[in-house]
Amino acid sequence: MPLIIENLSKHITLTPQEQELFLSKIEIKQYKAKTILLNAGEICATSYFVNSGVLRSFNINDNIVEHVLSFACSGWWIGDMYSLLSQKPGNLFIQVIEDAEVVLLSKENQEILYQEIPKLERFFRILIENSLVAYQERLMDNLSLTAEERFEKFCSKHHDLIQKVPQKQIASYLGVTPEFFSKMKSKLLRK
Secondary structure, X not given: OOHHHHHHOOOOOOOHHHHHHHHHOOEEEEEOOOXXXXXXXXXXXXXXXXXXXXXXXXXXXXXXXXXXXXXXXXXXXXXXXXXXXXXXXXOOEEEEEEEEEXXXXXXXXXXXXXHHOOHHHHHHHHHHXXXXXXXHHHHHHHHHOOHHHHHHHHHHHOOOOOOOOOHHHHHHHXXXXXXXXXXXXXXXXXX
């Protein structure tokens, strides 16, 4: 069973015919590391599901500093939700960190699938709800936890990413400089 169908099966059950229809509306592509799938300023017209590899979403501020918003590894979805839902230019880049196989679901095909397979609306509603909860939790962590506590939480939740993602990107995700991150990590390893 394709990984994306397994992912859908976490929240809904598709008949074999529905699975076939869904699979006919997606595209699977291979990407090399460092490939940009979406640029800031573009309108996001696609949701990305990671079959293998690692992706990240980030923006670059006026001082040319990158801020990593999220990572996505095998079995995860990623996109610029603001742009995808509003169909306005977004402010996120989506980049491949590690060579990846990615499933692309266009907004157009997603809308068609909502008409043909209404239970997919439930799946994507749950996905968006879970995303909202995760972003709120991350915001609260950034406001109330120390950098060390945020790193420990990141390690416990995303241990599979620690070896795959460059340290400067983890530092950016945590909201610290690479230098501070290096010192903090050394200190934590000595404990």
